[in-house]
Every structure is written in structure tokens, then in C-alpha cells.
Amino acid sequence: MTAAPSSPTASAILDSAELDRLIAGLSGEGYQVIGPTIRDGAVVYEPLQTAAALPWGWADRQDGGSYRLVKSERNAAFDHVVGPQSWKRYLYPPVQRLWQAQRRGRGFLGVTRNPPTPHYAFFGVRSCELHAIQIQDRVFNNGAFADPGYLARRAAAFIVAVNCARPAGACFCASMNTGPRASEGFDLALTELLDSERHEFLVEVGSAKGAAILGCLSYRPAGDSDIKAAQTVWDAAANAMGRTMPAGVETLLKHNLEHPRWDEVGQRCLNCGNCTLVCPTCFCTTMEDVTDLTGRTAERWRKWDSCFTLDFSYIHGGSIRRDSRSRYRQWLTHKLANWHDQFGSSGCVGCGRCITWCPVGIDITEEARAIRDNGG
Amino acid sequence: MAIGKKPKLAVWKFSSCDGCQLSLLDCEDELLQLAASVEIAYFLEATRAQIRGPYDISLVEGSIATPEDVERICQVRRQSKKLITIGACATAGGIQALRNFKDVDQFIQAVYAHPHYIDTLATSTSIGNHVSVDFELRGCPIDKHQLLEVLSAFLNSRKPNVPRYSQCIECKQAGTVCVMVAQGIPCLGPVTQAGCGNLCPRCRRGCYGCFGPKETPNTASLSHWFEQLGMPPREIQHAYRSFNANAPEFRKESERYD
Numbered sequence: 003m004t005a006a007p008s009s010p011t012a013s014a015i016l017d018s019a020e021l022d023r024l025i026a027g028l029s030g031e032g033y034q035v036i037g038p039t040i041r042d043g044a045v046v047y048e049p050l051q052t053a054a055a056l057p058w059g060w061a062d063r064q065d066g067g068s069y070r071l072v073k074s075e076r077n078a079a080f081d082h083v084v085g086p087q088s089w090k091r092y093l094y095p096p097v098q099r100l101w102q103a104q105r106r107g108r109g110f111l112g113v114t115r116n117p118p119t120p121h122y123a124f125f126g127v128r129s130c131e132l133h134a135i136q137i138q139d140r141v142f143n144n145g146a147f148a149d150p151g152y153l154a155r156r157a158a159a160f161i162v163a164v165n166c167a168r169p170a171g172a173c174f175c176a177s178m179n180t181g182p183r184a185s186e187g188f189d190l191a192l193t194e195l196l197d198s199e200r201h202e203f204l205v206e207v208g209s210a211k212g213a214a215i216l217g218c219l220s221y222r223p224a225g226d227s228d229i230k231a232a233q234t235v236w237d238a239a240a241n242a243m244g245r246t247m248p249a250g251v252e253t254l255l256k257h258n259l260e261h262p263r264w265d266e267v268g269q270r271c272l273n274c275g276n277c278t279l280v281c282p283t284c285f286c287t288t289m290e291d292v293t294d295l296t297g298r299t300a301e302r303w304r305k306w307d308s309c310f311t312l313d314f315s316y317i318h319g320g321s322i323r324r325d326s327r328s329r330y331r332q333w334l335t336h337k338l339a340n341w342h343d344q345f346g347s348s349g350c351v352g353c354g355r356c357i358t359w360c361p362v363g364i365d366i367t368e369e370a371r372a373i374r375d376n377g378g
Numbered sequence: 379m380a381i382g383k384k385p386k387l388a389v390w391k392f393s394s395c396d397g398c399q400l401s402l403l404d405c406e407d408e409l410l411q412l413a414a415s416v417e418i419a420y421f422l423e424a425t426r427a428q429i430r431g432p433y434d435i436s437l438v439e440g441s442i443a444t445p446e447d448v449e450r451i452c453q454v455r456r457q458s459k460k461l462i463t464i465g466a467c468a469t470a471g472g473i474q475a476l477r478n479f480k481d482v483d484q485f486i487q488a489v490y491a492h493p494h495y496i497d498t499l500a501t502s503t504s505i506g507n508h509v510s511v512d513f514e515l516r517g518c519p520i521d522k523h524q525l526l527e528v529l530s531a532f533l534n535s536r537k538p539n540v541p542r543y544s545q546c547i548e549c550k551q552a553g554t555v556c557v558m559v560a561q562g563i564p565c566l567g568p569v570t571q572a573g574c575g576n577l578c579p580r581c582r583r584g585c586y587g588c589f590g591p592k593e594t595p596n597t598a599s600l601s602h603w604f605e606q607l608g609m610p611p612r613e614i615q616h617a618y619r620s621f622n623a624n625a626p627e628f629r630k631e632s633e634r635y636d
Contacts (some may be wrong), residue, residue, distance in 0.1 A: 041552075041555065041562050042555040042557075042560065043555060043560040043582075044555040044560045046553065047556065067558075067559055067603070068559060068562070069556075070560070070561050071560075071562045084557060086550075086559075086560075087553060091553065094553075096550070096551040096553075097551055193583045206476055244393065247417060269596075269598075269599065270596075270599050271596065271599070272544070272548040272595075272599055272600060273594055273596060274544040274545075274567070274568035274569075274592075275543060275544055275546055275547045275550075276447070276550065276556070276568070276582065279546070279547060279550035280550065281549070288426045290539040291536070291539075292527065292530070292539060293524065293530055293531075293534045293536065294530055295408070295411050295412055295415040295529060295530045295533060295535045296410070296414070297416055297530075297533065305551065306547070306550070306551055307547075308543070308547060309545075311541070311542075311543040311547070311593070312542065312543075312594065313542070313543070315539070315628045324594070325594070326594070326596060359544070359556060359559050359561065360545065360570045361556070361558050361565075361600070361603065362568075362599055362600065362602075362603045363565075363603075372463040
């Protein structure tokens, strides 16, 4: 696990009723608050007006290819874990117009600029997601090819993290050293303390911005018993992980590019692209240049793409990766192995989304284990 | 297209329900711009006025289901510089291609009081099975935004942005929650081409496969999952046998359940 401070430098206790004021306070500071809420049978990240929109009393049951919301035994705001969406939806929108130009004479002029940068407050960011954001930071803040839109949205964002009280069935953050406890990269971090006697939140402050917002709320300083209660929550989540990624997976995959397991998983893989789109670190996009009927207006759009499409590897003469086997291998070896060479860390944060949202339940931890256990 | 002269557009109907042609009239806001960009030379659903060919762009709706269709599509091809087929009938044979799995003579004997009036082929097939086609636009019906995109692309000599990837990618881009994973509803999205704007999953229904097979669809794996969700084999077969029953990948998968 990532080293976390055993006692936070500044922490406070908020009553659960204060969540509303926290959301209002963030709105008052000009942030659009985005947080978890229930839609169409899942927890999704959408604009929040009040704390009432949080999934109070709901938990999720997750397994390969299956996600169900279930009533929790208690009325917690954050007993759910991660859903089908991630914060990349806001930091790196799925469909974005990059520019528009009008025809003038023989050329094009009048390029329109992008709309002003939105100021988001992300409410309820899990530790794995904080790590995913930091991974995307490294992808997009890369010098010559930095993405100004992403960096502007990222710099403007306020992050309220939430420490998981329970992992979902597909979670394996503990074995990726990315959670379950949020250790850095937040402005405020909440731990929900709920028992028969109280419903409160331990708040850890991670930045001056966070301290300023906390200062607008009614709170009391956290005592030793509060920290101890929070520690119980953190430990319970860490000790209940649903899945584990085998150690040394980077080397394992690099040494097994022709393992028969790739053929086997290729038979099951639908090459539908779901795993890449729910992954909080996958960043591939395609560009579409469009014109209107008259040819007087041209636009460039950027859209989320996936290495599971044929077009993704299309070069002169055709696609390089024509079968599911080679596309699946490309994705998994990039995510778990070659990402280290490219960006200095694994591309996987153990959130389990690719397992849960694979329509046929392919489990990357199981695939890695199968390679390891069969001569890999 | 020739500079200074508006390209001539023709819209042809074969065996079909007219719904895809209607998508053109359904363009509403863009219809005036379209009318300003092309000369609508032959479009009987919109106007009786007819201008003789040849035509710069022909949109062809419907499948080849009668002997007369076979002759007429060859005439249309000869008169058309670019021929674009629109809809599941034209690109795969349509719902009427269900006859391909049965003996059509038995249907005719059972249904019609005077079977000898009926002159039909034993199969319903796509336009591409009979003449060369410059672009196939999928859907039952087609999506009007994709139609405008294809027309814009041909008018501006560029490649249409019509992805052949799965419906799932469109659902995820739109933020639609997966109905199969979150609710256990069987959905053809993972093997179906995107393009409809995820109409059914947005309404908590599984994809019916109206846009036909995606590129490299893995139907066998999806069917296996349907079985695990408890879907009876006959229903799995029916799922593949709808508007795109005769699309080769769907046809092959449904025949596994014969």
C-alpha cells in the first residue's frame, strides 16, 4: 500500500448534515459540483445540487460482467464503490469539438476557440481514481505534446476524496498499491463514520483550498477516538479486497507474448471496447474532420476511441491487429507492462471497472494468473 | 462534383417500407440546406417531378426481392456516378430476408388466395449482392445525422465519419449505463455497429441489432453469455434473425441454433 500518514496533519469532524453545506460552499466558490448519484440502475457521476442526490443507503454488488445496486443495511452516503463512469468523463470529455473554421476564398479562416474552462469540484473521488487522475496527468502533461484543455480543466478542479468503507467484488487496488485509502492528491478527504451512535465524517485537509472551504463549515477538531474509528474503516476495506493482481505482472506479460492463453481469451473477447472506455486511465481518441453540406464550414472533433477497433491500428494497407487475440494482448500488455516504460508506472489502478463492465466478464486478474500458472 | 453546377441526387426504392427515404424528409432543419446543395432530380416520395439521369448520387433503399428488382437495380447503377445504399433492407436484405431461411413457395401457397399472381424471388438480398456499391449506410431505419454526414462527405469528396465499431462505444461516449451488465438484459450492442444514438439502451432495453454486425463481431461468445443469462436457444436465434437476419455474421450465428 501507498504510505499514508498515520495521523492526518489537520482533520476535523463534520456531521452528515454538513455535506449539504459543503456542496453549497463549493458551488458558492464557483465550482460545478459533480458527484455520485443513481441513474438507470447504477451510480454515475453527474452534477449535484444537494447532498440528497447522493446514493444514501445503496451499495453495489460487482462481479465479472455484472453490477447490481442493492439496499445497504445502513443509510451511508458512500457504501457504493465505483460505477461505470470515471472522472475522465469531465477532465477529458468523450466528444469534444476542437475547432471550427469558415471558408474564405480559397482557404479557411475564423477558427473558433474552445469555450471557457469549467471549474469542477469532484465530490466522492476514490483512492484508485486519484491515482488514475495522476496517471492521466503524466500522459497529458508530457512536454511537447501536452494537452492544454486537459491541463486547464485539471488545474481548475477541486477534489473531495472519499475513503472506501468497503471494496466492491471486482476491486484490487490493494495489490496495485493505489488504495483503498486516499493518501494524496485531494483538497479534502472524507471518511464516513457511521454506527448506532453517530453519522459523521472525518475530514482530512490536503491543500490550502481545502482548508478554506472547511473553514466555512461547522466542524469540531477530530480526536484520537475519531481517528481510531476511521482507521477501523480503512483497515476493513483493505482487508476485504475482492481480487488480487499477481505480483510481477509487468515482467510476466512481457515474457509471455506468445502464451496460448491469448488465443483462449481472444475466443471470448467481444472486441467491443467497453473495458477501455470504462478504464479511468485509457486515453485514446480519434479525430474526425467534418464539413457541412455546403463545404463552407469545417470542424475537427475529438472522440474517445479504443484499441479494440480495427481503425485504431489502420495504416496504409490495412489494420495491423485484425483478430481479438492481438487486440486484447495489445491492451493488456500496454496497461500492465509497457505503460511502465512509457509513463513510469502501471496503467492499472485496480478499480475493477474493466472486469465488471466487460459484457462477458473477462477478468484481467484472472488472465494474468492463468498465464502465470500455466508455464508463464 | 462539377463546379458551379449542383449535383443531381436521386432516391430509389426497392423492397422496403419507405422509412429510410423518410429520414431524408425528416432532416427538417437541414432540409433547406440540402435542397440548396443538390438538385433533387428523382425522389418520388417527395415530388412527382422527375429529371432524367445520369445522377451524381443515388440513394438506394430496399432489398432485391423480385425479378423486376434485379433488372431495375442494374439500370439505376448504370445511371449513377455514386451509389449509396441506405438501410437494413438495402445493406442486408431487411426483415423480408427471413424468407431466406424457409421455403417461400409454401408461404405464398398459405397466404395468398391466388398464388399465381405472386412473382417473387426465393430470397431477399442486399443491393451489394447484385451491383457494386460505393457506400453502405446501415440502420433500420438509418439515422438522419449519419445520412447527412454521408451526403456531406460525398459532396465534399471526403471520407464519411461512420464508424464500424460496436454500439457499446457509442453508449459509453454518451454515458448510457450498460443494460446487460447493470440489469441483466440481453443486448446485441457488443456485436452491433454503432450509429443509432443508443436509442434502446437509453430506454433500458437491449440493442436489437438494427445497424447490423459491427466489424469483426464475436457473436459466438456473446451467445454463450446470453445462454448463461438464461436466454433460451430459440430466443437467441430470434435475436439475430430480425432486420439484419441475412447479414453474413448474424446469419451464420442464427444457423448455429437451427
